[in-house]
Amino acid sequence: MGDERCVHDLVVGQCTECSPVPRGLTARVYVTQGGSVFHRATACEALRDGQRKARRFGRETHEPRQVALSVALAEGRGACIPCFPAYRPSADAKPCQVLVADAWVPGLLTEWRRGADRRWSGVVTYSTGGEQVTTTKDQAELRPA
Incomplete structure (x- = not known):
């Protein structure tokens, strides 16, 4: 009991x-x-933007390759928000709109914080200019999706 193995010879569930x-x-x-x-x-489009940005900065670009999700996660990669809008990395994560350079873009709110000034700010992740950014934004720069 407890040592049932999968086809990869690992304990089931691990x-x-x-x-x-x-x-x-x-x-x-x-x-x-x-x-x-x-x-x-x-x-x-976010992938294409990232490739264009890399070329603009003189970096070498590489063709996308298909891998198992488990490989991507093991490499520490996050989910592209435009590709996976329904994915929530935690039960508390909520879709939102983030004000970036005078435009509202889709984002994922993962945490609210209250500052010493009594204003709220949110930890959000969003895509802009070919990059996925995680930062803290003031409450005025966030709205429900």
Whole structure:
């Protein structure tokens, strides 16, 4: 009892290859060398923006390659918000709109904080200019999705 093994010879429940795919994600995703997130498809506009930005800065770009979700997660990559808008990394994460350079973009609010000035700020992740950014934004720069 307790030592039942999966096809990868790991204890059942501990194998990332055999684990169910989290809600909102897919079993196979696309990654690029040097990228920090995984994508649903190679046609992702955020992926293309990131490739263009890398070229503008003289960096070498690499073709996206398809990998298992477990590989992308093991590499420490996060989910691309435009590709996986339904994915919530925690039960507390909420979709939101983030004000970035005078435009509202989709984001994911993961935490509220109250400052010494009694104003709220939120820890949010969003995509802009080919990068996925995690930062703290003032309450005036956040709104419900």
